[in-house]
Amino acid sequence: MLESWTSSQVRAAEAPLLAAGQPLMERAAFALHVHVCTALRELRGRVGGARVLVLAGSGNNGGDALYAGALLARRGVEVRAVLMSERVHEGGLVALLRAGGRVLDRPAAADLVLDGLVGIGGDGGGLRGRAAEVVHEVVGDPFVVAVDVPSGIGVDDGTTTGTVLGADLTVTFGGAKPGLLLPPAARRAGRVVVVDIGLPLDESPAVARLEASDVGGLWPVPTADAHKYTRGVVGVVAGSRAYPGAAILATTAALRAGVGMVRYLGDVGERVVAANPEVVVGNGRVQAWVFGPGVQTDDASQRRRIQYALEHVLTGGEPAVIDAGALELLPERVGPHAVLTPHAGELAALLVARGQDVDRAGIEAEPLRWARQAHRLTGATVLLKGPVTLVVGAHGATYAQADAPPWLATAGAGDVLAGLLGALLAARVEAIHEDATVVAALAATAALVHGRAADRANPGGPVSAAAVAEALPGTVAELVGRA
Incomplete structure (x- = not known):
C-alpha cells in the first residue's frame, strides 16, 4: 500500500530529527541524485556529459536540488541553476558552485530539469511571479524530476488551479504526499518514488493507494x-x-x-x-x-x-x-x-x-x-x-x-x-x-x-x-x- 501524509504531519515528524541534528537534507539530496542518474542513463545511455538544469526556490526543496546538483556535477554532468531569489539555501549553492556548477539568469537547454521551486507548502494556487515565468521559459521538452512534489500542485488536496511544472518522475522523501495520489494533481506527478529518510510517520495516513x-x-x-x-x-x-x-x-x-x-x-x-x-x-x-x-x-x-x-x-x-x-x-x-x-x-x-x-x-x-x-x-x-x-x-x-x-x-x-x-x-x-x-x-x-x-x-x-x-x-x- 502506498500511503501519504499531509504537509503538517511531515513537518511534525521532521522537527525532532532536525532539532537533533539529523542530516535529512543530505540523505534526500543523495537519493535524489541517484534517481536522476538512473533517469539520465535511461534517456542518454550514460550520466557524464548530460545537461541538467536546477530550478531552485528559497525553501528546503531548493536546497535538496542544489546539493543534488553538486553531486551530479562531480559525476561529469553539466549543471546549471536558475535561482528564484537571493534567499536560496546557502550551503547548497556553495556546494554547487564548488563542484563546477553555474548560476544562470534564465533557463538554458537541458536533458533534464530538476524542479526544486516549491516544497510541501504548495497550496494548489499554482506558481506565480518569477517562478511561473521561468517555467514558461524552459527550453524544449526536457525530462522533469520533481523534488518531493511537482511545483504548483496542492500538496494536501491535489488541486491544480494555476501554473504547474508537471513531472515525469517525482522523488518524494519520508512518505508520499496526498497531492501525488489525488486527482487532478496525480496526473502531473509522473512516476512516484518514495525515499525513506528516517521520518517517524506514526500517524494514520491522510490518503492511501492499494497495490x-x-x-x-x-x-x-x-x-x-x-x-x-x-x-x-x-x-x-x-x-x-x-x-x-x-x-x-x-x-x-x-x-x-x-x-x-x-x-x-x-x-x-x-x-x-x-x-x-x-x-x-x-x-x-x-x-x-x-x-x-x-x-x-x-x-x-x-x-x-x-x-x-x-x-x-x-x-x-x-x-x-x-x-x-x-x-x-x-x-x-x-x-x-x-x-x-x-x-x-x-x-x-x-x-x-x-x-x-x-x-x-x-x-x-x-x-x-x-x-x-x-x-x-x-x-x-x-x-x-x-x-x-x-x-x-x-x-x-x-x-x-x-x-x-x-x-x-x-x-x-x-x-x-x-x-x-x-x-x-x-x-x-x-x-x-x-x-x-x-x-x-x-x-x-x-x-x-x-x-x-x-x-x-x-x-x-x-x-x-x-x-x-x-x-x-x-x-x-x-x-x-x-x-
Missing part, C-alpha cells in the same frame, strides 16, 4: 467448507426494457467476481437469465444490494424495487452499492455501509439537491473536497469515478486508485464496477458490521480489480465493458495468488 499485493488480504477467498450463502448473496435492481444491458453487465460482473448467488429484481429477468443461467430472479435472501444501473427516472416499477431495497439498507443494515438512477432516491442520511458510485456530474447533482453550490467542473477541480462533503452530508461511503477513482469512507478513510487505463472510459464500465463491488460487499458482510472503514477499503479494492481487468482484457487497446467483466476471474486469480 496489487494488498488485494489478497481483502478479497473473500472461499474456504473448504464454504457454501453459496457464506460466499454472499447479492441482490441487483438494474436495467429496464429500454436498457437491459445494465442489468446483464452488473449481474455478470457479480458472478465473475465470485459471489455465491445473484438475485435479480427487474423487468428483464428473461434477458438476464439468458445471459447467465445462474442468476435467480425474484425476492429472497440478500446480503448486499446493487441498485440503480440503467434505471431511468420515469421507470416506476424499478423505482419501487429500489425503495424496497433501500428499506433493507436503512433498517436491516444490509450493505449496498447505490449507482446512477438510484442516487436521486437517496434518503437524507444513510450510513457508511452504503456506497455511492457517482461520476462528477452525478455527484454535482446530488450535492446541489442538498444545498451545495457546485457543478461538474467544480467537482473535477476539487474532487477530494466535494467527495468529503458528500460523505459528511449523507453518511455514505463515496466512490467518485474518474481517471483517478477517489473513495472517502468512515472515520476519514480515503483512497485514490489510478489502476484503470483510459480505454476504460466506455459505456457500461460503471455497471461492471457496481456488480463487482456488490459481490465484495455481500461476501464481507460480517467484517463490514464489525468495522465500517472496511467498506472504503473494499470499494478501493473493487476499483483496483476493475482497472486491472480492463488492462487484462486487451492490454494497451480498446476494451468493452463486457470484456472487462469476462476478464474478472483471471484478474482475481492472479491478484490473490492462485493463477
